[in-house]
Amino acid sequence: MSASASSPLTVVDARPLPRQEEVLTDAALAFVAELHRRFTPRRDALLARRAERRAEIARTATIGFLPETAAIRADDSWQVAPAPAALNDRRVEITGPVDRKMTVNALNSGAKVWLADFEDALSPTWENVVLGQLNLIDAFERTIDFTDPLSGKAYALRPPEELATVVVRPRGWHLDERHLVDADGRPVPGALVDFGLYFFHNARRLLDRGQGPYFYLPKTESHLEARLWNEIFVFAQDRLGIPQGSVRATVLIETITAAFEMEEILWELRDHASGLNAGRWDYLFSLVKTFRDCGEKYVLPDRNAVTMTAPFMRAYTELLVRTCHKRGAHAIGGMAAFIPSRRDPEVNRVALEKVRADKDREARDGFDGSWVAHPDLVPVALESFDRVLGDRPHQKDRLREDVKVTAEDLLAVDSLDAKPTRAGLVNAVQVGIRYIESWLRGQGAAAVFHLMEDAATAEISRSQIWQWIDAGVVLDTGERVTADLVRAIAAQELETIRDETGAEAFAAGHWQQAHDLLLRVALDEHFVDFLTLHAYQLLRG
Numbered sequence: 001m002s003a004s005a006s007s008p009l010t011v012v013d014a015r016p017l018p019r020q021e022e023v024l025t026d027a028a029l030a031f032v033a034e035l036h037r038r039f040t041p042r043r044d045a046l047l048a049r050r051a052e053r054r055a056e057i058a059r060t061a062t063i064g065f066l067p068e069t070a071a072i073r074a075d076d077s078w079q080v081a082p083a084p085a086a087l088n089d090r091r092v093e094i095t096g097p098v099d100r101k102m103t104v105n106a107l108n109s110g111a112k113v114w115l116a117d118f119e120d121a122l123s124p125t126w127e128n129v130v131l132g133q134l135n136l137i138d139a140f141e142r143t144i145d146f147t148d149p150l151s152g153k154a155y156a157l158r159p160p161e162e163l164a165t166v167v168v169r170p171r172g173w174h175l176d177e178r179h180l181v182d183a184d185g186r187p188v189p190g191a192l193v194d195f196g197l198y199f200f201h202n203a204r205r206l207l208d209r210g211q212g213p214y215f216y217l218p219k220t221e222s223h224l225e226a227r228l229w230n231e232i233f234v235f236a237q238d239r240l241g242i243p244q245g246s247v248r249a250t251v252l253i254e255t256i257t258a259a260f261e262m263e264e265i266l267w268e269l270r271d272h273a274s275g276l277n278a279g280r281w282d283y284l285f286s287l288v289k290t291f292r293d294c295g296e297k298y299v300l301p302d303r304n305a306v307t308m309t310a311p312f313m314r315a316y317t318e319l320l321v322r323t324c325h326k327r328g329a330h331a332i333g334g335m336a337a338f339i340p341s342r343r344d345p346e347v348n349r350v351a352l353e354k355v356r357a358d359k360d361r362e363a364r365d366g367f368d369g370s371w372v373a374h375p376d377l378v379p380v381a382l383e384s385f386d387r388v389l390g391d392r393p394h395q396k397d398r399l400r401e402d403v404k405v406t407a408e409d410l411l412a413v414d415s416l417d418a419k420p421t422r423a424g425l426v427n428a429v430q431v432g433i434r435y436i437e438s439w440l441r442g443q444g445a446a447a448v449f450h451l452m453e454d455a456a457t458a459e460i461s462r463s464q465i466w467q468w469i470d471a472g473v474v475l476d477t478g479e480r481v482t483a484d485l486v487r488a489i490a491a492q493e494l495e496t497i498r499d500e501t502g503a504e505a506f507a508a509g510h511w512q513q514a515h516d517l518l519l520r521v522a523l524d525e526h527f528v529d530f531l532t533l534h535a536y537q538l539l540r541g
Helices: 026-060 069-076 102-106 127-142 190-207 225-238 261-270 281-292 311-324 345-365 376-388 421-442 455-471 484-502 504-506 511-523 530-539
Strands: 092-095 112-116 145-147 154-156 164-168 175-182 185-190 214-217 248-253 271-278 330-334 370-371 447-449 451-453
Touching: 026 185, 026 190, 026 225, 026 281, 069 261, 092 376, 102 112, 102 127, 102 145, 102 154, 127 164, 127 175, 127 190, 145 511, 164 190, 175 190, 185 190, 190 225, 225 248, 225 261, 248 261, 261 271, 261 311, 271 311, 281 330, 281 455, 311 330, 311 345, 330 345, 330 376, 345 370, 345 376, 370 376, 421 447, 421 455, 421 484, 421 511, 421 530, 451 455, 455 484, 455 511, 455 530, 484 504, 484 511, 511 530
Parallel strands: 092 112, 092 370, 112 164, 164 214, 214 248, 248 271, 271 330, 330 370
Antiparallel strands: 145 154, 175 185, 447 451
16 A cells, blocks of 8 residues: 555555545645654664763763753753643553553543553554554544443543543654655654654644643653754644644653753753653663663662662652752653452452552652553552642642752662562563563553563563673572573473463464564674564564
């Protein structure tokens, strides 16, 4: 299938989709093409800068606050633009992909915000990307519904005043959209496809409803990348006649380099900024990736042992709250990924106690809201924030001037008492294989061992395996982590999955591919920046 001759972009290697013409209009594709022409070269330069910066960090084994932007941090006079009414109360945000069922359930969930995800919770098949855009259009037009083919249960939207505010997360800068290419055959960055189609079709529609085009910006590594997004927002608003400042962006501080540039990121986006978010798994992945060969000081223990109470994680989250409130922005806490069990009340009891404690801590620390992955967790998080906020929409007045965080605090990975264990290595292999298999089937949000996992899960799993091998980590069993040990554990996990699923279901899945890909990105001498770059080549559809 190709776009029409009048379009500057062409759709390649993709079967026709129902109602695709409502999304892939000539005008919409022309808008995306203009974004691509103007901004992709800057994207490319910033990706090259990432590699240069990582090489410098590897040489020095440290990082610090930028001296060249000290004046921005020292200037207490500036603040970000005031939050629009639709984003003023963000005490609970639910996250999830933009499939039809999730769209209805998330909007109806009782959460204040829905992070409509084209990134880590979405496997970027062309069908998921295009129909995800269609689902959002239908939701804003209130023409969306869903009937579960197995249960027959019907889902429909509640009244408008009861629905969550939509905040869209486009793909990170590193991912291209291979199905949409320019005249030279070059793919358009996925971020520009996701942003461009959504903005083109919905910006005016949202403004007419008293809201606006709101975004979460993922994988940001520097204020220069935030500057690029700001320039895109300015251009897009001018190009379509949307009032400047209609866009609002919340930036995920999920890379270690961005943690040192929080104020600068808000400064660059100040006319469009609405907050920062503490993204736990990607943050840990970034720590490992950035300092993967910088010695024992940066070796993380089992991922589940690194809680938000770890000293270096506390430094990160408290600095985020301090920075946001100093600049008038919302501080949004991390994910509660637990999926309630319909069959095991004890699992629920223990997990919900942990979720409640986590949300209580965030509310006490000054966060204005937090994330959940399942509708059943919305009331739990609401209770924690209602107890602190009461009728107030946020607590930006808590400036947290008591917080003093140094570069050393943010990098104190070795302050943890926990050490890598064999159980942690096994879990990394198990979760990595099981999540990647789901992703290859087109499911980017996957339930694994009672947790809703996304691509960040697989990234932290495989990066820890790589780091432990490189550092020669000795586990609690006395075993040294080697490639052979990882291969043996992976082979055993594959057999376990075969026994669980049965031979027929196993053969119908992508288990061997997932196994092979995990080993490739965990064991290769050259560390791959993002496993999804390789996984995308295997993705069909």
